[in-house]
Amino acid sequence: MGPKQKYFIVEASALPEVYRKVADAKRLLETGEVQTVNAATRRAGISRSAFYKYKDAIRPFRDMIHGRIATIQILLRNEPGALSAVLNTLADWGGNVLTIHQAIPGGDAAAVTVGLETSGLETGLEDLLSALREKREVVRCEILAG
Numbered sequence: 001m002g003p004k005q006k007y008f009i010v011e012a013s014a015l016p017e018v019y020r021k022v023a024d025a026k027r028l029l030e031t032g033e034v035q036t037v038n039a040a041t042r043r044a045g046i047s048r049s050a051f052y053k054y055k056d057a058i059r060p061f062r063d064m065i066h067g068r069i070a071t072i073q074i075l076l077r078n079e080p081g082a083l084s085a086v087l088n089t090l091a092d093w094g095g096n097v098l099t100i101h102q103a104i105p106g107g108d109a110a111a112v113t114v115g116l117e118t119s120g121l122e123t124g125l126e127d128l129l130s131a132l133r134e135k136r137e138v139v140r141c142e143i144l145a146g
Helices: 017-031 037-044 048-054 061-065 082-092 125-134
Strands: 069-077 096-102 109-117 138-145
Touching (some): 017 037, 017 048, 069 125, 082 096, 082 109, 125 138
Antiparallel strands (some): 069 138
16 A cells, blocks of 8 residues: 555746646647647647646646535525525536534624535636635635535
């Protein structure tokens, strides 16, 4: 048995260029824009050996959570309809709410933890979080686990 694998979430701009190009080549193959590894690596500007070396280790964040449960913590304004507005947004984006835990409001806000099944999301979880952050009712939101 080998050492336990570790995972990191790293902003793409902080990664070496070869990793971003491997991710791009994988995307080209997955979307059908190209049909072969040779065509994907040529278009991404990397060697086939670099592609094969890193292809199993590089995945976009959205792929890591697709088809899984994500736990999102949201700080909501303490006003009528705030939770309903958030739940409607989650449903509109294709999220399946599995659990909800809302703390008693402390002052002007209340913390809500939502267990969300993500396989039905129309886009990535990052886009959903951005949409939630734009809502007037949401003070803050973040992924706790996923």
